Amino acid sequence: MNSDKVIEEIRRAVLSAGEIITSAARTELKIDEKTSSRDLVTQYDKLVQEKLIAAISEALPGAQFVSEESAEKGDIYAENAFIIDPIDGTTNFIHSMGNCAISVAWYKSGEPFYGAVYDPNAKEFFEAKSGEGAFLNSEPIHISNQTLENSIVLFGTAPYNPELADLTFDLVRKIFGKCQDVRRMGSAALDICHVACGRAGLYFEATLSPWDYAAAALILKESGGEFVNLSGHEIKLSLEKTSVVAGSKNIISESSIINH
Numbered sequence: 001m002n003s004d005k006v007i008e009e010i011r012r013a014v015l016s017a018g019e020i021i022t023s024a025a026r027t028e029l030k031i032d033e034k035t036s037s038r039d040l041v042t043q044y045d046k047l048v049q050e051k052l053i054a055a056i057s058e059a060l061p062g063a064q065f066v067s068e069e070s071a072e073k074g075d076i077y078a079e080n081a082f083i084i085d086p087i088d089g090t091t092n093f094i095h096s097m098g099n100c101a102i103s104v105a106w107y108k109s110g111e112p113f114y115g116a117v118y119d120p121n122a123k124e125f126f127e128a129k130s131g132e133g134a135f136l137n138s139e140p141i142h143i144s145n146q147t148l149e150n151s152i153v154l155f156g157t158a159p160y161n162p163e164l165a166d167l168t169f170d171l172v173r174k175i176f177g178k179c180q181d182v183r184r185m186g187s188a189a190l191d192i193c194h195v196a197c198g199r200a201g202l203y204f205e206a207t208l209s210p211w212d213y214a215a216a217a218l219i220l221k222e223s224g225g226e227f228v229n230l231s232g233h234e235i236k237l238s239l240e241k242t243s244v245v246a247g248s249k250n251i252i253s254e255s256s257i258i259n260h
């Protein structure tokens with residue numbers, strides 16, 4: 001199957017997984033704690049993961065998978081590696097807050113090739129193929145050209161790492177004085193996509209895993225944005241966690257967030 005056909009299959013699988021999320025039986029949620037009472041998984045995270053892996057394996061036999069809820073992580077640098085977050089924003093999902101997403105990234109030998117982030121409640125499908133621009137529901141998107149003063153700033157609280165709370169809230173306090181307002185939405189993948197399509201000027205979080213950002217990072221870069229860590233270095237895909245800053249070059253510079 002050629003790569004465009006595989007992408008078609010990914011789209012189909014993601015859209016159909018979206019229906020699992022929107023039609024989830026809320027009264028029958030089985031919530032398990034992973035590392036803490038803030039780090040949760042439900043039977044729907046696992047079901048979406050299973051469906052996505054089955055569909056992609058059929059379209060591209062031999063593909064490797066690095067998926068949040070799977071104990072066994074494949075080779076992230078394989079010729080065809082899929083980095084998946086079946087539900088990004090699980091805490092929102094559990095509390096019926098909306099604002100959660102399916103994130104699927106296709107990396108080839110460590111380089112991004114295709115990324116999809118789908119918000120099934122808002123029916124917004126963000127995607128990008130390397131070198132071909134970024135799209136929201138098939139319409140091209142671009143990063144904001146506003147100043148920080150006229151922008152909303154998004155941030156994540158890295159809730160599984162409470163030792164990072166001081167760093168996070170010090171940064172929020174500083175940036176709050178320089179921007180229009182701040183928001184904490186709860187899905188890193190969607191936050192980065194909101195920056196990619198110009199709704200927000202900046203997003204940061206003190207630590208993220210690859211499945212939280214792998215697809216959205218490509219969407220952001222294809223929309224003209226910068227994706228760096230809090231030291232200003234470009235983020236190379238890795239199983240290691242990393243801090244993340246997403247925005248336009250100008251807004252990142254105005255925010256003084258790098259090496260604050």
Ligand code: 2AM
Nearest residue numbers: 088089090156158159160187188208209
């Ligand atoms: P999840 O919903 O898939 O668990 C919330 O701050 C956002 O960051 C969500 O996208 C959440 O993903 C992710 N996240 C939260 N805390 C994290 C941590 N300590 N490490 C990695 N990802 C985290």
Ligand code: CA
Nearest residue numbers: 068085087088
């Ligand atoms: Ca998740």
